[in-house]
Amino acid sequence: MSTTLISACLALVVYLLALLWLGAQSLGGQTNSADSYFLADRRLRAGVLFFTLIATNFSAFFFLGFAGAGYRIGIAYYPMMAFGTGLAALSFGSLGCRVRKLSADHGLITPSELIGHLLPGEGLRLLVLAVMVLFTLPYLALQPLGAGYLLESLTGGAVPFGVGAILLTVVIVLYVVGGGMRAVARTDVLQGVLMFSLMLMAFMAVAKGVGGVEMANRTLFVQRPELFSAAGLGNFFTPRMMASYLLLWPLCLPMFPQMLMRFFAAGDDRSLKQSMVLYPVVAGVLFICPVMIGMWGHLAFPDLVGRASDQIMPLMLARYSPEWLTGIVMVGALAAFMSTLDSQLLALSSMLTRDLYGRYWRPQASLAEQVRVGQLVVIALAVAGLAIALRPPEAILSLATHAFSGLALLFPMLVGAVYGLRWSVVGAMLSVIGGEAVLLGFATGVIPEAFQWGCLPLIPALVVACTVLGVDQLIARWPSSGLRA
Amino acid sequence: MDVMPSRWPWLAVLAAVVLALVVHGQADSALPFWAGMPVWVLMFIALQAGLTLAAAWIARR
Structure with a gap:
């Protein structure tokens, strides 16, 4: 048994036990109400709120995907992600504070309840619910898929993919069902600290192995200068594409239901604002680590093609870091997977419980019953996610790739409503449906790529969504406005 | 009295975004280290x- 395998197994066991212990600690103090289970009694403050925001947002893509993108695209990937994420964080202290106040004042728990409070209309509530569930569920299913593969490679095949995916999902279900948001937030702190510290350790180990940052970059620049260009390999980041991404992150991040619900769970505005200030710093420091490790991969593994490049992080660690560190760092990647999955499970569970079961099936359900149903929905979602992960249909994977843009199209309607713009329900629904239809048109090839104008498909879809809202406002302000009931 | 309009920090953000796009757009003309x-x-x-x-x-606002 290699040192890497022994350290990985030890670190994994300690990590999983720590998660279960934190989950068990969260069992006490709950009041068996929906507020308590889904939002931790709206008492997440300062450090815990910051870590739960960051651990929820940074999925395993941060650990493995960033390094792969660094290999495939070059250093241009770093400023796009770091600056875009910094921009997205501005919503915490602005939109987040408004949403927190609205939800606390009116006892709102889910995004659909928020929009239903601002723009009363059953159709709109259901549409927001459908869009959020539709684009989050495939993304949720990708987490056990990735975690299973990672655990398999981490243990040298000793834990097969299916067993790994099930094991990790069971651990998550145990602490989410038991402790709800309180357990998720506490485990997020551990997972966030692990992600930060292990990524920095990985960077330092690999940087030392390649002869230092300066020497490695100068050597690489002689071999592959295009890795240091602003457009990246294959001219990926044209100015229009860069502008598209800088718009995508701020629009989609606050529309993830698991992120939006953290605004609901925040204890005060001050904590949200502190997170807003710290977020760009952390993104700026941390994101460069995996991207540069990926780029340096060309020095040792110059021939990786396509998705094989997503393996560059473990390959580089195996080549340049001490054996014991390689296994431990990969546990950090597992932490990233799990911290996203648990939040998605809880967010979707709260929405399905409150917005479907509680609203249409059993409106008389007590708060305690809602919690029990929420716990069952967590289990059902976890099983569904596992089923998809074990045999992923192509359509689901395709949907996951459009999740960010699909959710971003909710932003103009929802945020406008939060800031006091009174769309008509029909206008608000047409805006979302119109935008999603354009996105679908590009995804299926019905709308020619030329209409993207060299940008992400989100941009023309956003133009349609905003135009519909603009027309809605014009009609509302028309002098002889008998046009609207 | 609050003499600074609340939109000023957002204008600073907008300026940062414009500068980011300019820096990105001009970066290929020279690549000093x-x-x-x-x-x-x-x-x-x-x-x-x-x-x-x-x-x-x-x-702060």
Whole structure:
């Protein structure tokens, strides 16, 4: 048994036990109400709120995907992600504070309840619910898929993919069902600290192995200068594409239901604002680590093609870091997977419980019953996610790739409503449906790529969504406005 | 009395975004290195610091 395998197994066991212990600690103090289970009694403050925001947002893509993108695209990937994420964080202290106040004042728990409070209309509530569930569920299913593969490679095949995916999902279900948001937030702190510290350790180990940052970059620049260009390999980041991404992150991040619900769970505005200030710093420091490790991969593994490049992080660690560190760092990647999955499970569970079961099936359900149903929905979602992960249909994977843009199209309607713009329900629904239809048109090839104008498909879809809202406002302000009931 | 309009920090954010796009657009014309990093990336890191300051400004209001 290699040192890497022994350290990985030890670190994994300690990590999983720590998660279960934190989950068990969260069992006490709950009041068996929906507020308590889904939002931790709206008492997440300062450090815990910051870590739960960051651990929820940074999925395993941060650990493995960033390094792969660094290999495939070059250093241009770093400023796009770091600056875009910094921009997205501005919503915490602005939109987040408004949403927190609205939800606390009116006892709102889910995004659909928020929009239903601002723009009363059953159709709109259901549409927001459908869009959020539709684009989050495939993304949720990708987490056990990735975690299973990672655990398999981490243990040298000793834990097969299916067993790994099930094991990790069971651990998550145990602490989410038991402790709800309180357990998720506490485990997020551990997972966030692990992600930060292990990524920095990985960077330092690999940087030392390649002869230092300066020497490695100068050597690489002689071999592959295009890795240091602003457009990246294959001219990926044209100015229009860069502008598209800088718009995508701020629009989609606050529309993830698991992120939006953290605004609901925040204890005060001050904590949200502190997170807003710290977020760009952390993104700026941390994101460069995996991207540069990926780029340096060309020095040792110059021939990786396509998705094989997503393996560059473990390959580089195996080549340049001490054996014991390689296994431990990969546990950090597992932490990233799990911290996203648990939040998605809880967010979707709260929405399905409150917005479907509680609203249409059993409106008389007590708060305690809602919690029990929420716990069952967590289990059902976890099983569904596992089923998809074990045999992923192509359509689901395709949907996951459009999740960010699909959710971003909710932003103009929802945020406008939060800031006091009174769309008509029909206008608000047409805006979302119109935008999603354009996105679908590009995804299926019905709308020619030329209409993207060299940008992400989100941009023309956003133009349609905003135009519909603009027309809605014009009609509302028309002098002889008998046009609207 | 509050003499600074609340939109000022957001204008600073907008300026940072415009500068980021300008830096990105002009980066290919020259690729000097400093401390082992392309200067255009270092400029982005400076802009990230500026964005953090703007966030702190927004947070104070």
